[in-house]
Amino acid sequence: MNIKASFFLAATSIKRGNKGTLAMTILIMTLVYINLVFISSVFGGIVEAINTQSINNQYGNIVIEPEIDERYIKNRKAMELINTIPGIVGSSAHYVDNPIIRYDNRSDGMDVKSGRWVLKSITPSDEKTVTDIHKSMIEGAFLEEADRYEIMIGKEVAGGHGGDLDHLSLGVSVGDKIDVNFSNGITREYTVKGIFSTKSTQVDQMVFVTKKEMESVLDVHNWASEVLVKIEKLGSEDEYIDKIRGLGLYNEDIKKWSDLMGFTSSASSSFTMISLILGAIGTIVAGVTIFIIIFVSVVNNRKQIGILKAIGMRESTIILYFVLQALFYGIIGVMFGAAIILFGIRPYFISNPLDFPVGWVSLKVTFDIIRISNISLIVAALIGGFLPAYRGARESILKSIWG
């Protein structure tokens, strides 16, 4: 094989060939590349939005639950020390109950709506260090430390805010009074202080009261049904779980957010799978496109291939000549495509994220997506270029020259 001759012929062919065809080929390669990166990045963005929602509104990074057969975590000292671990942003202890909540619209027992929802207690200042619910208030205000008979409810419980489960909601607004019948039989009346909407249907079906109020209902002090922990560095959860256990929480059930995702985890996996399938289809389309481009070039240059063989050029040198052309189209497609994605499309979607049910979705253009797309397009170019070139170069000299 004579690489120099292959390179010379490929470069000359690109330089002096039809400029319109060259521009069209580069445009196709660029669009194929953008398609590969864009689809993967949108799905990556959706998966990230789902994960971010779960971390920021529901679980934090780590969830500590009581040991088996226990209702509460009782190691007060350990819970207090969690925030002293370097790298932990905050922790929030919750009591959790599943009460029946009732709203008598006309206060005459004739128009009563009720349902069973998850109620959690929070220390507002702690909760703000772990979740973003305080940033998601759509009516009224977030709870404060001193609140006792105030309750904060999700939009799916309140109703009237375009939730998915409006037909099950209470139909209340800020200022309305609702009765909460706790599982221990105690019933208390609360005034709706605030309504939140987090874009997570699960979270929007929750209601919150203060820790002080809940402890008076449950008659417990400084225990917790669960503790949510937020860390600085996503992905280091296992390291922090070990550190938290080291505080004395040896038998408690400590999980990462991803272990608790449930159906959202399968949705996230499905999006990843769809992204992979579409990526594979995109790569095949790229390969077929390059195959067609090089096939047409080989057919148009059939006679020239015969001449090159007749003057003593080896088949491998001729194949490389076409493969180098395909590689050029692939590399230019990657360069132009990456530039358009990184300097055009990505900044646009960061400024104008897409409104999805799971949250605001931007493009998640990762190094991995770029790397895999680059490799995919270049491998597709190599294969798509090689096959027609091999076929053309293998043809007999006489058949190539005279048909």
Add this chain to the structure above:
Amino acid sequence: MIIEVKKLKKTYEGEVPTHALKDINFGVKKGEFVALMGRSGSGKSTLLHQLGLLDTPTAGKVIMDGIDIVSFSEKEKSEFRLKKLGYVFQSYALLPELTALESVYLPLMISNIDKGEYIKKASKMLKKVGLGDRLHHLPKEMSGGEQQRVAIARALVNDPMILFADEPTANLDSESSKVILKLFKELNKDIGQTIIMVTHEPDDEKYVDRVIWLKDGLIKK
């Protein structure tokens, strides 16, 4: 003898096999200018293709410079074509994107000769065929006769042992044809270039040393 052809046969298989060459025996001396002539379908081009390693005979031997070339592998054939043989085709056969100079130095580049040397040698060869002022012209910028002279320069640039020409003047007007044939004659006389040329023009006989007449796949005695 620079070429010895012994009992050469070529049959194209099909529903009805075509015996293009039946039993060819002849020799060519070094420095000879030989024309292969005959009517259409006589087998003259088929014979040239077998001699020039562009096709593989069905049977027989082609000995060039003492080597039987029929049994060569594809790789050996490529190497032999590059180093020992030169071709001039009927239809110029130039790559449209290469200038005259690039077309001529391509075989030298394939032979891994230094850039400076191959440019010098190719320029010299183009000057020799009268195209010293056309070095950087593309085929579309040259006449048919000029393009054929570029093809001749390309065929000669590697100092081939034998130059094969397959109806080199078939697509040219009479003036251009004369120029090409005179050039062949000069090359044959001046540097002793062995040339085997297929032609159907009886007038071309005056330029060659010997004519081998073919009829129905056999040499006419």
